Amino acid sequence: MNAVHHITPLGKFKWLLKREYWENRGGFLWAPLIAGGVSLLLSLMAIVAGLWAANRAADNGDLHINGVNVNGLDLKLLTTQMSPADMTKWAEGMNFTLVLSSAWPFIVLGFVVFFYCLGALYDDRRDRSVLFWKSMPLSDTQTVLSKLFSALVVAPVLAVIAGILTMLGFLLMISLVALAHGGSPMTLIWGPASPLTLIGGMFAWIPVYALWALPTAGWLLLCSSWAKSKPFLWAVMLPVFAGVVVSWFGLMKLFDMNAGWFWAHVVGRLLLGTVPGIEMAYKADLNGGQSLQSVLHGLTPADQFTTLVSPQLWIGAVVGIAFIVLAIWLRQRRDDI
Numbered sequence: 001m002n003a004v005h006h007i008t009p010l011g012k013f014k015w016l017l018k019r020e021y022w023e024n025r026g027g028f029l030w031a032p033l034i035a036g037g038v039s040l041l042l043s044l045m046a047i048v049a050g051l052w053a054a055n056r057a058a059d060n061g062d063l064h065i066n067g068v069n070v071n072g073l074d075l076k077l078l079t080t081q082m083s084p085a086d087m088t089k090w091a092e093g094m095n096f097t098l099v100l101s102s103a104w105p106f107i108v109l110g111f112v113v114f115f116y117c118l119g120a121l122y123d124d125r126r127d128r129s130v131l132f133w134k135s136m137p138l139s140d141t142q143t144v145l146s147k148l149f150s151a152l153v154v155a156p157v158l159a160v161i162a163g164i165l166t167m168l169g170f171l172l173m174i175s176l177v178a179l180a181h182g183g184s185p186m187t188l189i190w191g192p193a194s195p196l197t198l199i200g201g202m203f204a205w206i207p208v209y210a211l212w213a214l215p216t217a218g219w220l221l222l223c224s225s226w227a228k229s230k231p232f233l234w235a236v237m238l239p240v241f242a243g244v245v246v247s248w249f250g251l252m253k254l255f256d257m258n259a260g261w262f263w264a265h266v267v268g269r270l271l272l273g274t275v276p277g278i279e280m281a282y283k284a285d286l287n288g289g290q291s292l293q294s295v296l297h298g299l300t301p302a303d304q305f306t307t308l309v310s311p312q313l314w315i316g317a318v319v320g321i322a323f324i325v326l327a328i329w330l331r332q333r334r335d336d337i
Contacts, residue, residue, distance in 0.1 A: 012138060016146035021154060027112040028150070032105035032159045036166030039104040043170055047177060091192035098198055099299060101170035105162035106276040113151045113213065113274040117220035120147040121331060122231045140331040144221065148324060151217050151274075152210040159276075160202045171195060197300055204304035209276060211308070215316040216273030218323030225330040236271060243267045269316050279307060 007015075021028060121144065124130040133143065171193075175185035223235040243266070246252055247259040264282075272278050307313060 013142055013146060016142060017150060017154065020146055020150040024116060027116060028155045028158050031108045031112055032162035035104040035108040036162045039101065039166055040169045043101060044173060047173060087192060094189065094193040095198065098167050098170065098193055098195060102163035102167040105159045105166060109155060109159035110275040113155055114220065117151050117217045118224055118231050118235060121221055121224040121327065122227060141328050144324065144328045144331055148217060148221065152213055156206050156209050160206060163202060164199055167195065200301040201299040201304055204301035208279060208304050208307045211313050211317045212279045213273040214320030215269050215323065216271060218320035218327065219270045221327040222323045225327045239267045239270045282312060
C-alpha cells in the first residue's frame with residue numbers, strides 16, 4: 001500500500017509561487033533581462049559614436065586636456081592630468097553612470113509589478129479559472145499571499161539580478177575601451193567606482209522596495225479582487241478623483257496642509273509605490289533636496305536599511321496590509337465578474 005504524502009502549508013505555498021513564476025516568467029524574468037540587453041546595446045552604440053567623435057576631434061587638433069592639445073585619444077595621459085579633486089568627481093560620475101547603466105531592468109520592474117497586481121485576482125475570475133483553484137485544497141489567503149510575495153519579492157530579486165548583470169556588462173565594455181586606448185581599467189574604472197557597494201545596495205534595497213510598494217500592491221490587489229470590469233480605471237481613477245475633490249474644495253486646509261500633501265502621500269503612495277527608487281524622492285523632499293553625492297550614498301546597504309525605520313514606510317505598510325486583508329475577504333466571497 002502506498003503511503004499518503006500530505007503537503008504542508010509551506011509546501012503548498014512553494015507550489016503556488018512556482019505557479020505564479022511559470023505563468024508570469026515573461027514579465028518576471030525575460031522582460032528585465034531583455035531590457036538590460038537593450039540597454040547594453042544602446043550603450044555600445046553610444047560608446048562607438050563617442051569614440052568616433054573624440055578621435056575625429058583629436059585628428060583635427062580640437063581635443064584639449066587642461067589646455068594641452070592632444071594628438072590622439074590617450075587615456076593614460078588623461079589619468080596623469082587629473083588632480084585628486086578631479087578623481088573624486090570622476091568616482092562620483094562613475095558610480096552614477098553605473099547606476100544609470102543598471103536602471104532599465106528596474107524601470108521594467110515598475111510596470112511589471114503594477115500590471116501583475118492589477119490583474120492577479122481579476123483575470124482568473126474573468127476566465128472562470130478561479131472555480132478550479134477554489135476546488136483545490138488551497139486557501140484564498142495562501143493564493144493572495146503567493147501573488148503578493150511574487151510581486152514584492154520574486155520579481156524584485158530577478159530584476160536586481162538582471163540589473164547587476166547589466167552593470168557588469170557595462171563595466172566590461174568600458175574596461176575594454178580603456179585598455180584599447182592606453183588606459184588602466186583599475187585606475188580609471190574599477191578603482192574609483194564602487195560596484196560591490198552598489199551591488200550590496202541593490203540586494204539591501206529589496207526589503208525596502210517590498211515594504212514601500214506594499215500600499216500600492218495592496219490597493220491594486222484589492223481593486224483586482226473587487227472590480228467587475230476595467231480594474232485599471234477603478235484603481236487609477238478613484239485616487240485621482242479623490243485628489244481632485246480634495247484640491248477643488250481645499251479640504252486639506254482643515255488640517256493646516258495643502259493639497260500637494262494629499263497628492264504625494266495618498267494618491268502617490270497608492271499608485272506609484274511600485275516605481276523602483278520612488279522612496280528616494282520622498283526622502284529628498286523631507287530633507288529639502290539631495291545632491292548627487294547624497295543620492296549615491298542612498299544606494300549603499302547602510303542607507304537602505306535606515307529607510308526601514310522611516311515612519312512613512314511603516315504607515316504605508318500598515319495601510320497595505322489592511323488592503324490585503326480586504327482583498328482576501330473579497331476573494332473568499334466572490335468568484336464572479
